[in-house]
Amino acid sequence: MMIKKTERLPKGSYLPWDEILDSLNFNVDGLIPAIAQQHDTNEVLMMAWMNQESIKESLKTNRVCYWSRSRQRLWRKGESSGQEQHLVAMHIDCDGDTLLLKVDQTGPACHTGRRSCFYNVVKNDKVLVDSDPLIDPTQLYK
Amino acid sequence: MMIKKTERLPKGSYLPWDEILDSLNFNVDGLIPAIAQQHDTNEVLMMAWMNQESIKESLKTNRVCYWSRSRQRLWRKGESSGQEQHLVAMHIDCDGDTLLLKVDQTGPACHTGRRSCFYNVVKNDKVLVDSDPLIDPTQLYK
Numbered sequence: 001m002m003i004k005k006t007e008r009l010p011k012g013s014y015l016p017w018d019e020i021l022d023s024l025n026f027n028v029d030g031l032i033p034a035i036a037q038q039h040d041t042n043e044v045l046m047m048a049w050m051n052q053e054s055i056k057e058s059l060k061t062n063r064v065c066y067w068s069r070s071r072q073r074l075w076r077k078g079e080s081s082g083q084e085q086h087l088v089a090m091h092i093d094c095d096g097d098t099l100l101l102k103v104d105q106t107g108p109a110c111h112t113g114r115r116s117c118f119y120n121v122v123k124n125d126k127v128l129v130d131s132d133p134l135i136d137p138t139q140l141y142k
Numbered sequence: 143m144m145i146k147k148t149e150r151l152p153k154g155s156y157l158p159w160d161e162i163l164d165s166l167n168f169n170v171d172g173l174i175p176a177i178a179q180q181h182d183t184n185e186v187l188m189m190a191w192m193n194q195e196s197i198k199e200s201l202k203t204n205r206v207c208y209w210s211r212s213r214q215r216l217w218r219k220g221e222s223s224g225q226e227q228h229l230v231a232m233h234i235d236c237d238g239d240t241l242l243l244k245v246d247q248t249g250p251a252c253h254t255g256r257r258s259c260f261y262n263v264v265k266n267d268k269v270l271v272d273s274d275p276l277i278d279p280t281q282l283y284k
Contacts, residue, residue: 006262006271007254007279014268035177035186042184044177047240059264091260092269094252098189100260110236112149118233118242120148122201126156127234129148137149 001025003096021052025097031067032099036109039088039102045109046117048075050099055090062087064103081140083107113137143167145238163194167239173209174241178251181230181244187251188259190217192241197232204229206245223282225249255279 002023005015026032031049038045048066050058054074057065064085068075078084084106091100110117113133121130144165147157168174173191180187190208192200196216199207206227210217220226226248233242252259255275263272 003262003269006269009271011271011274013271014265017264017267017269020262020269033175033189035189037186042186044179044184044186044242047175047177047235090264092262092264093189093259094254094256094261095259098259100186112236114236117235117237117240119236120145120162120234122159122232122234123156125159127148127159127162129151129153129155130233132153 001096003092003094007094020092020096021055023096024052024092025095026051029069031069032097034066034099034101036064036085036101036103036105038105040104043116044118045085045103045105045115048077055099058087058101059090064101078106081108081111083109083140085109108134108140111137111140113140143238145234145236149236162234162238163197165238166194166234167237168193171211173211174239176208176241176243178206178227178243178245178247180247182246185258186260187227187245187247187257190219197241200229200243201232206243220248223250223253225251225282227251250276250282253279253282255282 002019030051034050035047036045051067054065054067064077066075086104089102113135114131119131120127144161172193176192177189178187193209196207196209206219208217228246231244255277256273261273262269
């Protein structure tokens with residue numbers, strides 16, 4: 001696998017992106033998980049899925065485009081909510097099976113209106129809600 | 143789905159963890175993706191997979207335990223490399239299909255000896271290696 005060649009390479013080395021893209025470890029549905037992280041605060045905002053087409057579009061437009069598994073179509077983040085995700089950098093993990101997107105997220109990333117989707121935290125025998133919406137979700141999807 | 147009930151709940155609300163755990167959105171293999179993030183710096187270290195047993199063990203021992211898809215067995219992070227991941231908090235996303243683990247990682251999280259697995263970054267038509275190993279991988283797996 002092409003990405004494996006990076007294991008022993010020193011910082012500053014590089015490989016051709018088109019060959020890496022072709023060798024990414026897409027699952028049986030042609031998808032790869034992508035983590036979105038706010039580029040300056042490092043907050044993890046959400047996780048969604050990309051296919052080869054959405055990866056190419058995201059890099060071309062610098063606006064993050066996912067593959068919606070529920071709608072089975074390209075999903076340009078913010079297309080209905082107005083809360084866009086601008087792509088700052090795309091990272092690939094050591095075995096080519098996960099992407100980390102450094103993004104600049106305007107407002108909430110979560111469909112509930114919260115900044116991050118990871119607002120539930122396990123505390124002993126309970127799950128605690130640890131943040132409130134920035135925007136009422138009924139105002140996000142009118 | 144149980145986790146959906148949290149959507150409209152204010153900060154500080156809680157639900158029973160055992161019912162949330164049973165309703166998590168495990169895939170057909172019984173697995174859910176888990177992102178590991180260093181709790182104090184917010185650096186994203188890696189992404190791996192958990193099943194219900196590894197989730198329970200991680201919470202019980204406060205050492206992160208994944209499910210290794212390649213080895214098809216529980217994988218106590220650091221069991222062969224010595225680079226353990228201590229669990230600080232477990233977060234669940236809005237639709238119960240991804241976990242975010244706040245961890246305290248001793249040394250490198252990546253099998254290449256690098257701190258993070260996401261050391262490859264797309265730069266135009268190239269993929270650049272953006273960090274060096276902290277420890278020679280031949281010293282990690284003796």
